[in-house]
Amino acid sequence: MAEKKKHLQSIHVPHNKNTVECETERMPIPDFVYISMSQHIGAPCRPLVKKGDSVKVGQPIGDSDVPMSVPIHSSVSGIVSGIEESRSDNGGKNTLVVIEADKKQELWEGIQAPKAGSREEFIQAVRASGLVGLGGAAFPTHIKYNPKNIQDVTTLIINGAECEPFITSDHRIMVEETENIIDGALLVMKQLGMQEGFIGVEDNKPDAIAALRSMIEQKGNPNIEVIPLRSRYPQGAERVMVYEVTGKTMDAGVLPADLGVILSNVTSIAFIGQYFKNGIPLIAKRITVDGDAISRPANVLCPIGTKIADVVEFCGGYKEPPKKILMGGPMMGRAIFSDQLPVIKNNNAILIFAGEQAWVKEETACINCGRCYRACPFKLMPTLLSSAVKRRDAGALERLKVMQCMECGSCSYICPARRPLSFNNKLGKAIVKEAQSK
Amino acid sequence: MENKANDTLIVSSAPHLVSEVDTSRIMGTVILALVPSFFVSTYVFGFRVITLTLVCIAACVTLEYLFNKITKKKQTIGDLSAVVTGMLLAFNVPSNLSYIIAIIGCFVAIVIVKGLFGGLGQNVANPAITARIVLFLSFTTQMTTWPLPRGQQTADVVTGPTPLGILKGANGVLPSNTDMFFGFIGGSMGEISAIALLIGGIFLIWRGIISPIIPVSFIATVAVIALAAGQDPVFHVMAGGVMIGAFFMATDYATSPILPLGKLIFGIGCGCFTMIIRLFGSYPEGVSFAILLMNIITPHIDNFCERRIFGGVKS
Numbered sequence: 048m049a050e051k052k053k054h055l056q057s058i059h060v061p062h063n064k065n066t067v068e069c070e071t072e073r074m075p076i077p078d079f080v081y082i083s084m085s086q087h088i089g090a091p092c093r094p095l096v097k098k099g100d101s102v103k104v105g106q107p108i109g110d111s112d113v114p115m116s117v118p119i120h121s122s123v124s125g126i127v128s129g130i131e132e133s134r135s136d137n138g139g140k141n142t143l144v145v146i147e148a149d150k151k152q153e154l155w156e157g158i159q160a161p162k163a164g165s166r167e168e169f170i171q172a173v174r175a176s177g178l179v180g181l182g183g184a185a186f187p188t189h190i191k192y193n194p195k196n197i198q199d200v201t202t203l204i205i206n207g208a209e210c211e212p213f214i215t216s217d218h219r220i221m222v223e224e225t226e227n228i229i230d231g232a233l234l235v236m237k238q239l240g241m242q243e244g245f246i247g248v249e250d251n252k253p254d255a256i257a258a259l260r261s262m263i264e265q266k267g268n269p270n271i272e273v274i275p276l277r278s279r280y281p282q283g284a285e286r287v288m289v290y291e292v293t294g295k296t297m298d299a300g301v302l303p304a305d306l307g308v309i310l311s312n313v314t315s316i317a318f319i320g321q322y323f324k325n326g327i328p329l330i331a332k333r334i335t336v337d338g339d340a341i342s343r344p345a346n347v348l349c350p351i352g353t354k355i356a357d358v359v360e361f362c363g364g365y366k367e368p369p370k371k372i373l374m375g376g377p378m379m380g381r382a383i384f385s386d387q388l389p390v391i392k393n394n395n396a397i398l399i400f401a402g403e404q405a406w407v408k409e410e411t412a413c414i415n416c417g418r419c420y421r422a423c424p425f426k427l428m429p430t431l432l433s434s435a436v437k438r439r440d441a442g443a444l445e446r447l448k449v450m451q452c453m454e455c456g457s458c459s460y461i462c463p464a465r466r467p468l469s470f471n472n473k474l475g476k477a478i479v480k481e482a483q484s485k
Numbered sequence: 486m487e488n489k490a491n492d493t494l495i496v497s498s499a500p501h502l503v504s505e506v507d508t509s510r511i512m513g514t515v516i517l518a519l520v521p522s523f524f525v526s527t528y529v530f531g532f533r534v535i536t537l538t539l540v541c542i543a544a545c546v547t548l549e550y551l552f553n554k555i556t557k558k559k560q561t562i563g564d565l566s567a568v569v570t571g572m573l574l575a576f577n578v579p580s581n582l583s584y585i586i587a588i589i590g591c592f593v594a595i596v597i598v599k600g601l602f603g604g605l606g607q608n609v610a611n612p613a614i615t616a617r618i619v620l621f622l623s624f625t626t627q628m629t630t631w632p633l634p635r636g637q638q639t640a641d642v643v644t645g646p647t648p649l650g651i652l653k654g655a656n657g658v659l660p661s662n663t664d665m666f667f668g669f670i671g672g673s674m675g676e677i678s679a680i681a682l683l684i685g686g687i688f689l690i691w692r693g694i695i696s697p698i699i700p701v702s703f704i705a706t707v708a709v710i711a712l713a714a715g716q717d718p719v720f721h722v723m724a725g726g727v728m729i730g731a732f733f734m735a736t737d738y739a740t741s742p743i744l745p746l747g748k749l750i751f752g753i754g755c756g757c758f759t760m761i762i763r764l765f766g767s768y769p770e771g772v773s774f775a776i777l778l779m780n781i782i783t784p785h786i787d788n789f790c791e792r793r794i795f796g797g798v799k800s
Contacts, residue, residue: 055795060502212502286796298796368493377502385491400501407497411508411564414606417743425795430743448794456500463507464606470498 055287055424057279058457060378062251063212066335071219071346074361076148080123080352081389082108084142085135087179088186089115094144100127105328106155107177108144117187118177121155122330122350123148136374136383143389146352160326166197169238176322177329177392182206182283182312183375185393191311192239194304203241204292204303205232207248207255207313208276208283211376214396216333217313219346221248221255224317225262231320232271239309244271245292246313251278280378281455285310287424299451314395334394336362340369340401349390355397356386370405373398378456408465419458419468425451429458429468436475441482449475508605512565514694518685519572519733525668525678529634530580534674538575540584544591545571552600566605570594573613573733576675577726577773578620581632581644586624590616606739610780614734614773621773631671647672648724649769665723672725679723686732695736698748699755703731706756714764726772727759734773740780746790747783754779 085091092109096102102121109119125148135141161172174189194200205228209217221228232244248256259273274292276282286297288310295306303310318329330351337344342363349358355372359365373380374394390397419429428447435443449472458468527534549567553560561567574590594612602608621628632638633645646655648670660670668678676682689695707727708718721727726734735741735755742751755775762771 058504060504296796370493371495371497371501373501378500380499380501382494382496382499382501384494384496386494387491404502405495407495408503412561412604412606414508414511414566414738415743416511416738420743426792427794428792448796451794451796454499460500460502461504461506463504463511465503465507467498469500473498 054277054279055290056421056426057277057282057287057424058422058461060212060280060460062278063337064215064218064251065213066215066337066344066346067218069215069219069344069346071223071333071348074347074349074353074358076123076150076152076350077353077357078148079128079354080121080146080148080350081131081133081143081354082119082122082146082352083135083389083391084109084119084144085139086119086185086351086391086393087117088184089113089117091142092116092119094130094142096127096144098127098129101125102127102146103153103155105158105326105330107328108146115187115190117174117179117189118328120177120328120330121146122352124151124153125149136381136388144352154327158326158328160324161322163234163238163323166238166240169234172323173319175328176318178315178318178322179329179392180312181314181318181332181393181395182285183379183393183395184285185391188311188315191304191309192235194302194309196304197239199307200239200304200309201242202293202308203232203236203239203244204288204308204310205244205246205313205316206283206285206288206310207246207252207259208288209252210249210278210280210282210284211378211380211396213337213398214335214376216335216346216395218252218255219333220314220317221252222258224321225258227317227320227324228259228313229262229266229269229271229320230324231316231318233266233269234319234323235309235311235316236269236271241309242270244269246271246273247276247282247288247292248273249278249282250275280457280460281424281453284424284453284455286453299453329392332390332392332394334358334390335396336399337396338369338373338399338401339404340366340399342366351392352389354387354389355383358390358397359386359399365399365401367401369399369401371400373400377404378460379454410466411464413464413466416463418461418463422457422461424455424457425453427452427458427472429472432475433466433468433471436471436478439478441478444475444479449479452476508564508566511694512569514689514692515569515733516565516572518688518694519569519576519675521681521684522576522675522678522729523572525681526576526580526674529668529677530632530674531635533580537578537580537582537584537587537674538572541575541587541591542568542571544588545574545595548591548595549600552596556600558604561605564605567595570599570612573675573729574616576729577613577617577673578628579631579672580674581630582627586620586627589623590620593619608739610777611734611737611740614776614780618773618777633671634669634677636669645671647769648720649763652720652724653769655769659720662717662719662723665720676726676729679728682728682732686728689732689736695732696745696748698745699735699741699752700731702749702752703727703735703755703759706753707760710756710760710764714760721760721763725763725770730755730759730772730776735776735779740783742783742786742790744787744790744792746792747786750786750790751779751783754782
């Protein structure tokens with residue numbers, strides 16, 4: 048089943064995995080953490096604590112009754128010093144629970160390794176762990192693991208591609224927490240009644256592939272296979288991964304479960320492995336800190352809610368005034384407006400640039416070279432889409448299937464005229480949605 | 486101190502990395518690919534090849550600069566596309582053409598065909614091809630007075646017909662295929678040496694600048710039709726502008742189809758029109774007309790070959 052000859056179109060981007068050898072360093076607890084109440088797709092949480100409350104490590108401090116949400120836990124022990132309104136990285140409003148850490152890091156009494164007898168119990172435990180898709184999408188995991196057609200789901204795909212340049216946090220997990228990954232995978236497969244598991248890893252991480260394979264052997268060769276994938280961008284995108292591993296075509300808006308697969312990131316799976324051992328919820332995150340403006344590139348395990356400025360300071364501070372700070376990788380990550388924002392669950396990198404890549408390049412005329420056509424994994428036609436966006440032609444945009452675009456950025460990356468094609472598709476999707484809602 | 490770092494921050498949409506290949510680098514690679522042909526031409530026709538090429542490049546760049554200036558557009562000479570047009574135009578005329586006529590050609594290419602249609606990427610037809618056709622029809626004598634190559638000139642005979650002209654009935658002896666391969670024949674400056682153009686073309690394919698589909702289908706069609714007509718296919722491929730046309734003119738991004746199937750149709754079309762003109766037309770050579778005709782129907786070819794997008798079938 049994993050045999051497949053045809054690949055989707057892809058591009059080569061420089062890997063820049065400078066921190067690949069950097070073992071994860073545990074960051075000291077900062078004086079204050081700023082824990083966002085909106086760390087997943089879906090409804091934001093409402094704070095369960097108020098100013099002056101004392102909290103312990105792993106204590107739930109935010110939750111919501113809405114199904115599409117996940118509880119949020121304190122990453123430190125200390126006193127709640129305030130509930131603040133602030134602006135989030137995407138420009139929206141956000142509530143932050145600010146906790147002054149007492150640095151004792153006392154564990155909350157409620158913490159214990161969860162029992163997972165039935166599937167319902169397992170799903171409940173996954174929700175209680177605070178887990179969201181750690182590959183970047185922050186989709187609540189307990190919803191992903193609870194599809195309507197669970198009996199049709201046969202395959203677990205674990206995404207260890209990590210195709211974004213610079214980022215190595217998944218890679219470090221695969222090397223440092225190999226056992227948790229395999230344990231987590233076996234648990235998920237058992238609980239959800241899946242017969243087979245695949246771990247897709249780009250072939251530029253041979254040590255991770257070897258570590259995973261030898262761990263599978265140690266565990267008595269269960270039905271989990273490591274699939275080396277070509278080191279091409281965007282190998283780690285969900286729909287690309289499903290295609291490259293199973294050969295199945297997955298449309299935008301379709302759940303992988305409809306194709307009989309569930310796809311999770313290695314970091315999510317490793318967390319499940321750890322959580323069902325010691326019951327400590329999602330309170331810390333491995334983050335790659337890199338870029339030409341950081342003094343000491345590193346992989347850092349930092350408490351959720353740590354201010355980016357504190358992480359930067361731990362990494363030796365700025366080498367020169369930063370021009371761009373990215374949450375996530377350079378291809379799909381978000382440029383943020385302030386280093387005062389806190390780390391959230393689905394952060395996997397903070398990249399800080401001062402050099403040329405920080406600048407927005409000047410756009411020139413399209414020369415019709417067709418590079419974007421050859422780059423798009425889904426064979427969209429970015430030049431036609433961008434002229435349809437200019438005309439605000441919702442019909443043409445729909446016919447050209449703009450909704451299939453996953454905004455991987457390959458077209459913008461490859462464009463010799465520096466046109467923001469991927470961003471244009473984002474606009475195109477908004478135009479189509481607007482037309483549909485009329 | 487707190488917000489010192491934030492004063493300099495830029496917020497922009499992803500991706501935050503772009504490939505190093507930009508328009509001027511693509512144009513630079515094309516210029517590099519034309520260099521072998523330039524050297525052979527200089528060797529065969531002498532010093533005037535250098536001055537005429539430089540005049541054409543200078544004229545094209547200056548005209549583009551002035552056009553942008555007068556129409557108050559953003560300056561675009563940095564993308565080097567005017568240099569490529571100048572070089573290609575020079576390569577498509579005899580080496581003894583007067584500078585004035587060459588500059589008129591540059592004006593047609595840069596101002597009329599390119600600038601007035603909206604600049605780089607917006608032109609309907611290839612500027613150098615169209616300029617060459619305009620010069621050919623306006624200054625037919627000057628454009629068809631071919632200097633003889635080095636070694637064949639005598640005290641009183643310095644010009645002679647091209648191989649295709651001889652084939653069409655002009656006085657002269659057909660050159661050997663070896664001479665044509667290396668370029669010791671009469672003709673436009675840059676089109677004579679098959680080997681030099683082949684080196685440049687393969688270089689462009691290797692660097693990923695052009696796809697091999699158009700040149701291969703163009704050349705193959707010419708060879709097949711020549712064979713079917715009972716003529717020497719090797720001769721037809723190396724004679725006239727087939728090589729320079731197939732590798733450097735028909736592959737122009739703006740005026741050729743974007744998808745592989747379209748490129749195939751385009752290449753075959755160029756080959757067919759070239760051979761129809763050569764075999765049945767009154768002109769000895771048809772490459773420029775063939776490419777121009779195909780340029781014009783390129784948008785229709787593109788519309789014809791819309792491709793299947795990933796997914797889109799609801800299960």
